[in-house]
Amino acid sequence: MTFNPNAEIRSDNVSSSGGGGGMLGGGRGPRGRIALGGGGGCLLLIIVIIYALAGGNPLELLGGTTTGQEQPVTGEALAGCETGEDANRRDDCLVQATIESADSFWSQAAPAAGIDFSEPRGTLYPGQVQTGCGPATSAVGPFYCPADATIYIDASFFEELESRYGASGGQLSKMYVVAHEYGHHIQNLDGTMSRIDRSGTGPQSDGVRLELQADCYAGLWTRHATSTVDENGTAMLAPLTRQDIEDALSGASAVGDDHIQGEVAGGEVNPDSWTHGSSEQRRTWFLRGYEEGTYQACDTFSEAEV
Numbered sequence: 001m002t003f004n005p006n007a008e009i010r011s012d013n014v015s016s017s018g019g020g021g022g023m024l025g026g027g028r029g030p031r032g033r034i035a036l037g038g039g040g041g042c043l044l045l046i047i048v049i050i051y052a053l054a055g056g057n058p059l060e061l062l063g064g065t066t067t068g069q070e071q072p073v074t075g076e077a078l079a080g081c082e083t084g085e086d087a088n089r090r091d092d093c094l095v096q097a098t099i100e101s102a103d104s105f106w107s108q109a110a111p112a113a114g115i116d117f118s119e120p121r122g123t124l125y126p127g128q129v130q131t132g133c134g135p136a137t138s139a140v141g142p143f144y145c146p147a148d149a150t151i152y153i154d155a156s157f158f159e160e161l162e163s164r165y166g167a168s169g170g171q172l173s174k175m176y177v178v179a180h181e182y183g184h185h186i187q188n189l190d191g192t193m194s195r196i197d198r199s200g201t202g203p204q205s206d207g208v209r210l211e212l213q214a215d216c217y218a219g220l221w222t223r224h225a226t227s228t229v230d231e232n233g234t235a236m237l238a239p240l241t242r243q244d245i246e247d248a249l250s251g252a253s254a255v256g257d258d259h260i261q262g263e264v265a266g267g268e269v270n271p272d273s274w275t276h277g278s279s280e281q282r283r284t285w286f287l288r289g290y291e292e293g294t295y296q297a298c299d300t301f302s303e304a305e306v
Contacts, residue, residue, distance in 0.1 A: 001172040001225070001244040003084030003237055008230035009097040014122035016076050016092070017129045078124065084236065091155040091174065092124050098178040099151065101236045104228035105221050110186060113295040120185040121150040142177055144184040146193060151181040165254035165264055170247025172240075175225075176218050176286070177251060183217030184210075196301070202272050203281065209300040211276040212285040215252055216298035219289025222248060245290070252286045253279035281306060 003009070078096055080086060087097035099122045110117035123129060128137045132148025142153045161177065162169035187193050187210065196206040222245075228236045253259060256279025262269045271278075277285075285306070289298050300306050 001170075001175065001222075001237060001240055001247075003087040003094075003097050004235050005083060005085035005088065007084035007087075007097070007234050007236045008082070008232055009084060009087055009093065009100050009236075010082055011077075011096050011100050011122070013103075013119055014078060014081075014096040014099055014124075016078050016124045016126075088171070091158050094171065094174055095122060095124060095153050095155060095178055097236065098175045099182065100230070101225055101228040102179060102182040102221055104230075104236065105224050106182070106186060109220075109224070109295060110189065113190075115186065115190045117189065118149070120144070120182065121148070123150055123152050125152055125154055126156070142181055144181045144188070146184075146188040149185060149188065151178070151185065153178065153181070161251065161254055165259070166250075167254040168247045168250035170243065170250070172222070172244040173247040173251035173254075176222075176248045179218035179221045180214045182221070183214030186217055187213065192301075201275050203274055203278065204305060205275065206301070207275045208277045208281070209303075209306055212281055212306050213298050213300040215277075215282050216285040216289035216300065217295075218248075218252075219286040219291075220293060220295065220298060221289075222286075223290045223293040248286060248290075249283050252282040256280070256282050277306070 078092055081090070081093035081096045084097060086093040088094075099120070103119050107117055107119070123131075125136070126138065128135065129152060130136075131145045131150065131152060133145040136143070136152065138154040138156070140152075141157050142151070144151050158169075158174045158177070161167045161173065167173045184193070192210065192213070196210060198207045198210065200206060202208070222240070226235065226237045226239055230236055255276070257274040257276050258269045258271075258278045261267050261273075276282075285298070285300065
């Protein structure tokens with residue numbers, strides 16, 4: 001799935017913090033790692049990234065604090081991210097373009113579902129960043145901070161998604177990560193994040209259902225992405241192919257709890273500890289959003305089993 005080369009992707013809501021607007025996708029930024037614990041446990045980094053992808057505050061795991069107050073983060077506009085052609089060449093521009101496309105979709109879909117919509121901000125942060133949820137480093141990976149309604153992404157994560165976690169590396173695999181984080185913004189706006197009990201774990205826990213719902217919202221955006229337009233009415237994305245969907249499913253599978261615990265970390269798969277869902281669950285709910293194409297289809301909390 002590629003962006004229309006002529007599409008306008010400039011944004012007032014997406015910026016770079018700590019590294020300017022240069023190309024972020026061509027190499028790995030600083031990413032502090034902690035070694036494996038005894039008994040075949042998972043890398044703390046892996047736990048943090050997956051916790052963050054689920055919409056949790058990763059700073060709870062890293063010892064940071066949440067202010068509970070909205071602290072808008074300011075930064076520099078991404079240099080050279082102006083058209084779809086830029087998004088097809090550069091991962092930082094891809095993040096910006098995906099957020100812009102999601103803005104186009106959710107600005108209509110959210111009010112239709114009774115949600116008081118506002119756009120999130122997006123911040124690319126090579127190295128470290130100060131957020132409304134406290135300080136974070138690149139080790140945290142992609143996450144959404146509800147305190148400042150901002151999606152934070154170190155674009156070098158996309159390389160790791162492919163090399164460490166085994167995703168295909170296709171464009172829609174990367175866009176899936178961004179659309180998933182945008183899904184957590186919708187959950188923040190509609191009150192889901194504040195209503196649920198996120199203290200439990202396991203395949204049917206509220207935390208897993210929150211994660212799978214965000215996957216479903218990513219699939220929902222994918223279904224309608226080719227209908228999103230820029231400010232001039234130009235279609236933002238080219239038509240989907242079957243390979244595009246396979247790329248997105250590859251990304252969803254790569255961050256499944258069972259895959260992370262077993263194939264990536266080399267430990268035992270323990271469903272009772274899951275907070276984000278298995279690879280199969282994540283694929284299933286992405287496809288639910290993509291195939292059914294409605295906000296209502298993504299109500300994971302009304303299902304007896306997910």
